[in-house]
Amino acid sequence: MFGRFAIQRLCSRVYTPILRRSIMSVAAAAPVTSPKIFKPIVWVDCEMTGLDHNKDHIIEVCCIITDGHLNIVDKEGDNCYESVVHYDKSVMDSMNQWCVEHHGDSGLTKQVLESTKTREQVESELLDYIKQFIPEGNIGVLGGNSVHMDRLFMLREFPKVIDHLFYRNIDVSTIMEVSRRHNPELANVFPKKETAHTAKKDILESIAQLKWYQDHYLKNKNETKQFVAKRAREIEGESNKNDLSSIIKREILKDYKQEISKRELSDKQDDDLPEKKRKQ
Known part of the structure; x- marks a missing residue:
């Protein structure tokens, strides 16, 4: 039976050169790329x-x-x-x-x-x-x-x-x-x-x-800093209105308005009918 340390030494001698060659092969095949350019x-x-x-x-x-x-x-x-x-x-x-x-x-x-x-x-x-x-x-x-x-x-x-x-x-x-x-x-x-x-x-x-x-002519970021901060707060406030609760409230209000419009249209049609037909 091989001891644990003997097996480790054997594996190290056999596999390390193979691993090294594999790494070198991958590195050689990898394309040389330029550093990423900011908004070229x-x-x-x-x-x-x-x-x-x-x-x-x-x-x-x-x-x-x-x-x-x-x-x-x-x-x-x-x-x-x-x-x-x-x-x-x-x-x-x-x-x-x-x-x-x-x-x-x-x-x-x-x-x-x-x-x-x-x-x-x-x-x-x-x-x-x-x-x-x-x-x-x-x-x-x-x-x-x-x-x-x-x-x-x-x-x-x-x-x-x-x-x-x-x-x-x-x-x-x-x-x-x-x-x-x-x-x-x-x-x-x-x-x-x-x-x-x-x-x-x-x-x-x-x-x-x-x-x-x-x-x-064009303003730089220091010149627009205060405006950007103000506008960012406004946008954040607007985005907060798009939570689930606000969306549900808007949909309920929309359905309610549509129902009211239908009723008003129905009442108007009834008013336009002749008296005799309304009694029937």
Whole structure:
């Protein structure tokens, strides 16, 4: 018969290496994930051959990801994904005059003609970049200036990216238009935009604009602290009215009112009958 301690030593020698190998195997297979980002914003800017999303094309795209506090999360390299899609000269020559001039002056037209990347390749790279920081779907919110136009084009040309993002937008242009109506004096001192019209510069400008509105137009949590506390007490009072007793009382009162209405209607119908029929 083996003693208890002898059996323990034997088990330790046999099973410990197996357990260690199993743990190492699981650890090696586990995916490396980025730390969870607080309310991430996926800032995207596309340069297109025009503004008709049914026939024009995305020729350049840039993506910068920030957290909800507008801090850029990619700390390496250019802090973004940026790429140019190839199209033939015939496509570029068919652009409207504005695009011909601005994309020509910025050098984008030359980059498009020299690029070897297809639309499908750029879509795949962009999606992989976003998933590095936001692996879960329906989390990242699309952000930018007049970003509904970027979403329209991406729905047709980068549908996999749109499927991964949340359905809402953070459109800085909306805040600008509200401020022009709500506080035009403040809107008049808003910093002037540059006219570079490159995708990355447009995104950085959009982020800077939203920071400006946060500092000068939107109220922060310290400024709304008293109102929030007051409103929280009101909401708590309202929710307390939804206990079982209050619900039963409301249902009884509702039934009572319905019964009274029926009786009043019945009495009115009786009053409308001819005298002879009422006697019968």
